[in-house]
Amino acid sequence: MADPARIGLVGYGKGGRYFHAPLLANAPGCELAGAVTRSTERRAELACDFPGVPAYDSLADLVESGVDAVAITTPLDTHLDLVHEAIRLGVPTVCDKPFAPDAATAREAVEAAERAGVLLSVYQNRRWDADFLTVARLVDSGELGTVARFESRMEQYRPEGGFTPVSGGLLRDFGSHVVDQAMRLFGPVSSVYAEKNALPGTDELDTWFFSALRHRNGITTHVWGDLDLQGGRGWRFRVTGSGGTLAMADDDGQSEQLLAGRSPATEGETWGSVPQQRWGRLYRAGIEETVPSEQGDWMRFYAGLAAAVRGDAGVPVDPWDSVAVLEVLDAARTSSTTGQVVGLPR
Template sequence: MRVALIGYGFAGKTIHAPLLRSVAGLDLVQIAHRNQVEDVFANPTVELVVISTPNATHFDLAHRALSAGKHVVIDKPFTVTVEEGRQLIALAAERGLFLSVFHSRRWDADFLTVRALLAGGELGELMHFESHYDRYRPKVQDRWREQAGPGSVIWYDLGSHLVDQALQLFGTPDSICGDLAIQREGGAAVDYFHVVLRYGKMRAILHGSNLVAADPPRFILHGTAGSFVKHGMDTQEPALRRGELPGSPGWGIDPRYGTLTTATESRVVETIPGDYRAFYEAVSRGENPVPAEQALQVIEVLSKATAG
């Protein structure tokens, strides 16, 4: 399948391009900036367009790509409004085209480990699930992600990962309670979120901040039979930042294991290796790894939490 990549900033250059080049069956033939997209849409040899641009541009570019008869992959978040997502889903269905969203953190090592642990039942009935995306960036940077505007806030940019993972594990919540704030001096966009998803007795807490200097937990789970705590983020994005190739020795291995504690023991749980290539490998086989309908559910949760 011949692929064009629109957007060659951090995500396009560091994440999408190396992954696309690493997967057999996908041929990255064109890279374009936003002011060059007409060349992509007019190119009859391009079959798939990957959109890796600022969040507020996703709808327009995807709509134009689908209208030009191209299959489309959009970096997360899918769109910045629910209505935009619905329109793209309808257009893709009308044209008989593939539409997928790059929720790559379904293939994080720690998330795969948590999913397997829950499936194994060692925690008993889960009562408390906590998922963090914390980092220490006290100074506001001059980039679109930290400027006021649709979809530019940390809740949409990073929270979308945590929401998608929670929906994969637990489905649609009974209710949502969101607390969003701008905490850094000079900030113009939300840089803190604490969102509670209610599932009967169980609570799923999604938390993110740019003012966490300590080593925060990535996952905290408490059940009727035990607890699991895992520190450290997945290693794949840092590896890509260093220029390491997907699939190179040690790819996707997370050396920071989590700890499972029960009434009778405490032991480390080896982390299952992650692999972001799985997304594009599915695309190369003609499968949709993240259907747009699932990504739309993420936007619904993001919107509800933002509304309070």
């Protein structure tokens, strides 16, 4: 067996602690090699969560310790400075999403990595959700026939007073996932129409958005993001084609389990699995069928990263995919302001 890829985290806040460290520590071919945090509280949490894993004061110190790659998990407004520093240090780099505040600055970072010959990827972990993998299976296999309508809703219940501003607003945050998934299925986008709004007391950061994406292949996809005060969540995906309509419930619980302190280490082979009562439904001419769910597994991103670091595979997420997503999100912000459909260049 090859030695595991030693990967360090930059940041040990909510993202690093809950959505990266437990997966990285358990992903095949990976080792959690350290974390950059100066906070006394965060260092205590790291020592409790992963005894023996060292903390570092800076990205430079982490790289000097001999890591094979770094994962940047800090807030959005720090991403690009850290990405460019990692590129200058010559270390393979993962950046959490949203990758950048806009497409132009993301493009500069990807081009800098290419000039330096440094591996760069973006943590689009929702490509490995059970619900999305199941939708992709039915779309790609042709079981739904010719797709006529695709609807994707990413909603999270937030009780009154429980709102925490997300990275750059919900369009950048949830939008990075739902647009990436739509483009994985149906390819590049040619035009965008969007609406968004914000709740009082949220510093005008959007907490709801809707976007209609016209793909170059002629398919239109509808995507939503919502921090819901009422808890009235609906279907995660609804896809209608000439061969049937597929309705999928929300994701496989990886997010909720990680936030509750559970992980692949505690759940074993059941990690990312979906109970049968939550499987999707396929409707054909009024007849309902149950659709067995794929098993989700966000660890596959880091297993893929380890393979890329060893030179055995390409990066698990091409950073140019994230630039393309940000071009769509930039157009959506313009559309929501002007009320017009915004075209994207080829």
